[in-house]
Amino acid sequence: MLQVAVVSGKGGTGKTVVTGAIAARFSGSVVMADCDVDASNLALLMMPDIIQTEPFYGLNRAVIDPKKCVLCGVCADNCRFNAISVSEKRVDVNQVHCEGCGVCEFICLAKAVKLVPYICGEVRSGNTRFGPFIDGKLNPGNGNSGLMVHTIRKKAREISPDIPLVLIDGPPGIGCPLISTVTGCDIVLLVTEPSSSGRHDLERLVTVCKSMRCRLVMVINRADLVPDGTHDLRVFAKEESIPILCEIPVDPMVVQATRAGVPFSLSDSPATRMIQNVVEFIQNELKEE
Amino acid sequence: MKLAIPASGPTLDDQVDNRFARAPYIILINPEDGETSSLANPYAQEGGGVGPRVVQLLVQNQVTHLIAPRIGGHAETALLATGITVFMWEGSGSVSSAIELYKAGKLAAMTQTS
Amino acid sequence: MHIVIASGKGGTGKTTVAVNLAFILSTEQRVVLADCDVEEPNLHLFFQSQVAEKDVTLPVPDIEKSTCILCGKCGEFCRYGALIVLNDQVLQYPNLCHSCGGCSMVCPVGSISERPEIIGKIQVSDPDPSLHLVTGVLREGSIHSPAMIRAVRKELSSDDLVILDAPPGTSCAAMEALEGCDLCVLVTEPTPFGLHDLMLIYQVVRMFEIPVAVVINRNDNQDTGVESFCREQSIPVILKIPFDRDIALKQGRGRIISRDDPVWREPFSRMAMESLKLAGA
Numbered sequence: 001m002l003q004v005a006v007v008s009g010k011g012g013t014g015k016t017v018v019t020g021a022i023a024a025r026f027s028g029s030v031v032m033a034d035c036d037v038d039a040s041n042l043a044l045l046m047m048p049d050i051i052q053t054e055p056f057y058g059l060n061r062a063v064i065d066p067k068k069c070v071l072c073g074v075c076a077d078n079c080r081f082n083a084i085s086v087s088e089k090r091v092d093v094n095q096v097h098c099e100g101c102g103v104c105e106f107i108c109l110a111k112a113v114k115l116v117p118y119i120c121g122e123v124r125s126g127n128t129r130f131g132p133f134i135d136g137k138l139n140p141g142n143g144n145s146g147l148m149v150h151t152i153r154k155k156a157r158e159i160s161p162d163i164p165l166v167l168i169d170g171p172p173g174i175g176c177p178l179i180s181t182v183t184g185c186d187i188v189l190l191v192t193e194p195s196s197s198g199r200h201d202l203e204r205l206v207t208v209c210k211s212m213r214c215r216l217v218m219v220i221n222r223a224d225l226v227p228d229g230t231h232d233l234r235v236f237a238k239e240e241s242i243p244i245l246c247e248i249p250v251d252p253m254v255v256q257a258t259r260a261g262v263p264f265s266l267s268d269s270p271a272t273r274m275i276q277n278v279v280e281f282i283q284n285e286l287k288e289e
Numbered sequence: 290m291k292l293a294i295p296a297s298g299p300t301l302d303d304q305v306d307n308r309f310a311r312a313p314y315i316i317l318i319n320p321e322d323g324e325t326s327s328l329a330n331p332y333a334q335e336g337g338g339v340g341p342r343v344v345q346l347l348v349q350n351q352v353t354h355l356i357a358p359r360i361g362g363h364a365e366t367a368l369l370a371t372g373i374t375v376f377m378w379e380g381s382g383s384v385s386s387a388i389e390l391y392k393a394g395k396l397a398a399m400t401q402t403s
Numbered sequence: 404m405h406i407v408i409a410s411g412k413g414g415t416g417k418t419t420v421a422v423n424l425a426f427i428l429s430t431e432q433r434v435v436l437a438d439c440d441v442e443e444p445n446l447h448l449f450f451q452s453q454v455a456e457k458d459v460t461l462p463v464p465d466i467e468k469s470t471c472i473l474c475g476k477c478g479e480f481c482r483y484g485a486l487i488v489l490n491d492q493v494l495q496y497p498n499l500c501h502s503c504g505g506c507s508m509v510c511p512v513g514s515i516s517e518r519p520e521i522i523g524k525i526q527v528s529d530p531d532p533s534l535h536l537v538t539g540v541l542r543e544g545s546i547h548s549p550a551m552i553r554a555v556r557k558e559l560s561s562d563d564l565v566i567l568d569a570p571p572g573t574s575c576a577a578m579e580a581l582e583g584c585d586l587c588v589l590v591t592e593p594t595p596f597g598l599h600d601l602m603l604i605y606q607v608v609r610m611f612e613i614p615v616a617v618v619i620n621r622n623d624n625q626d627t628g629v630e631s632f633c634r635e636q637s638i639p640v641i642l643k644i645p646f647d648r649d650i651a652l653k654q655g656r657g658r659i660i661s662r663d664d665p666v667w668r669e670p671f672s673r674m675a676m677e678s679l680k681l682a683g684a
Contacts, residue, residue: 010443011413011571016596038572039412039603041596057334059482080503096578101482101503117334140607143575146546147337154308172413172571173442176546183362195655197418197445204443207543225648226655250648258594259626338484338499345478345487363484363496371489 001157002286003166005035005185007209009201011172013193014221014248017258018275019169020045024263025279027130031163033156034135035149035181036171037121047261048133050126056136056151058120058144059100062093068112075104075113096141120144123151125159132159146176153181164286174201174208187285188214189278190242193222194229199236206240216242219278223247245281246274292318292391293352294384299327301385305378309357310339310364316384317350320392340364344371356387356396375399404682405565407439407584409608411600413571415590416620416644419654421568422449423661424588427668427675428564429534435565437558439580441523441539441551446568448657450530459539459554460519461502461547466493471514477506498546522547525554552579572600573607581611586682588641590618593626601629605636614681618674621646639681642674 006019016034019042023032034042062083064075069091076084076091083097084104093104095118105113120142125134134156136148149171156166168185171177182188188209192202209216218237223230230247237244248254253269265272265279295312297304306312315328328350332339340360344367347355356376360368368375376396378387390396408421417440425436438444447454464477464486471493478488485500486493497520507515523541530536539555541548548570556579559565569580581587587608591601601617608615617633622643633640644650650667653660661671 012415038574039600041599044595044599096575099501099503101501101505102480103503103505103508106505106508138574140573140603141575141578145574174543175442175541175548196448196657200445200448201443204543211544225651229655261595341484341487341496348489367487367494370492370494
């Protein structure tokens with residue numbers, strides 16, 4: 001099984017659109033996993049029929065039993081996350097700030113605190129016309145996206161073990177969810193754009209991926225928008241020994257197709273011709289597996 | 290010696306779980322006298338950092354050998370520090386079939402470099 | 404007064420809006436610009452000048468081996484697997500630690516104290532006498548974005564006019580940047596993705612009861628979903644930036660369009676005035 005993660009560092013470089021375009025060309029032999037759990041957009045492009053929705057549990061959260069609580073406030077004093085507020089009548093735990101560490105439970109003499117499982121999102125699985133599909137939604141304000149990414153990826157590997165390719169739409173950034181996304185992937189596809197911020201974010205992303213010994217390949221999106229920026233990206237890629245698989249020009253077809261909720265690679269256009277290089281690269285990798 | 294195997298259920302007929310730290314049960318076996326017991330994994334549903342915590346649980350239960358699938362980086366460093374011998378598990382099968390393979394010497398031991 | 408620029412989706416132009424809003428306001432008064440997008444901070448690319456740096460740390464356990472009795476209490480307590488007790492040693496994973504302080508509390512022999520672990524740095528600079536820039540930079544490989552953002556916000560005074568650039572999305576990190584602000588400007592683009600993510604973050608901002616305004620970027624008048632949503636929810640759209648190769652080119656080269664292109668000064672000025680009004684100035 002070949003696991004390919006599509007990531008970008010900077011958001012909005014076209015990660016999801018590129019993932020969808022690749023997936024459509026591997027119809028029948030791809031499992032899609034959307035690991036951008038803050039803004040899961042792949043479903044808007046691949047239009048899955050969701051068959052199963054499961055609750056996702058994050059870290060436990062503290063709950064205070066008002067019957068036992070003596071309003072002493074020791075829990076609030078010792079909470080490093082400022083998650084507990086004490087008033088004259090009650091003690092409240094802020095569910096967004098609580099990280100489930102258990103200090104309040106330990107320190108409470110009245111034994112009024114309990115740590116309980118907490119649903120902080122859901123993981124969905126279903127089918128698209130191109131193959132099985134998994135994504136997840138974290139309830140707003142919840143952490144633990146790294147764990148959710150881990151859950152989605154595991155499901156993607158297990159849902160149809162005979163399918164040779166797992167294609168992952170990754171999160172932006174370089175934090176916890178990104179690290180969970182690229183861990184153990186065979187190939188990490190960097191989708192970048194020729195802007196100073198795109199370039200800056202790419203450098204940080206490459207540092208993280210290289211420290212995790214990921215194999216990197218690159219696609220430059222909107223390559224004709226800032227020609228000198230694209231030139232700089234080529235130089236950077238060469239220095240870092242990252243192969244550039246293709247440079248996708250600004251193509252009105254891409255926006256049109258995305259608005260219609262279809263992957264752009266289903267019809268011929270300059271962008272589609274470029275994505276063909278990525279498709280062939282992955283086909284070769286699959287042959288070598 | 291004591292051998293641990295992550296499993297989907299509490300008996301020898303249950304499948305070896307292909308997750309190490311998030312398997313619902315851990316089966317403990319003494320291959321010499323055949324004595325077995327099972328532990329419900331308290332961390333199966335928990336948030337992050339479960340790998341090292343399950344390793345700690347193994348140490349508390351005097352485990353010396355482990356049969357496990359792919360293991361996360363944190364759990365791996367912990368296992369190396371404990372001196373527990375880890376045998377790689379690939380594919381699928383019941384706990385008892387894994388014990389047979391172990392006894393037959395057909396499972397490869399994980400080394401620091403792998 | 405704190406005005407936060409946020410977006411549900413990455414790459415919608417949050418940074419463009421923050422940079423230009425701060426620039427326009429700074430022509431009239433002192434402005435603090437705070438980059439809370441600590442995983443991928445970009446504001447400094449537009450305002451390059453001499454920076455002063457300091458490390459941001461979180462406390463992690465420091466175990467005194469000579470007095471530790473390997474009782475296992477700390478390892479049992481830690482929910483995060485950041486320390487585990489083996490037969491002959493305590494093994495630590497500082498990158499899993501959430502700095503709750505529980506381990507030192509439960510240690511019966513007082514062998515655990517805390518030492519600082521670096522999670523990133525804060526860079527401050529004054530690219531212009533009336534513009535102060537504070538940037539949070541998460542160390543590559545660290546998972547502590549929310550703590551980094553809290554550290555950036557500690558540098559900010561509520562008396563100042565502050566423009567915050569939030570991380571994209573609706574995660575706990577984004578919450579840290581939004582909470583307690585006087586206005587949230589949501590930047591979106593007129594696509595199904597843009598609308599979907601706008602709806603998600605709008606839910607969150609409503610939770611905090613912060614006034615909201617929307618900026619539509621890369622507008623090509625082809626999609627009306629975002630505008631209908633704003634109308635339905637009575638959210639003011641305070642600026643539309645067209646999709647334009649020239650803007651993309653300037654922005655991509657790290658230029659400030661409201662400074663370098665007279666055509667853009669006026670719309671951003673109007674947007675700035677509108678923002679101040681909505682924030683209750």
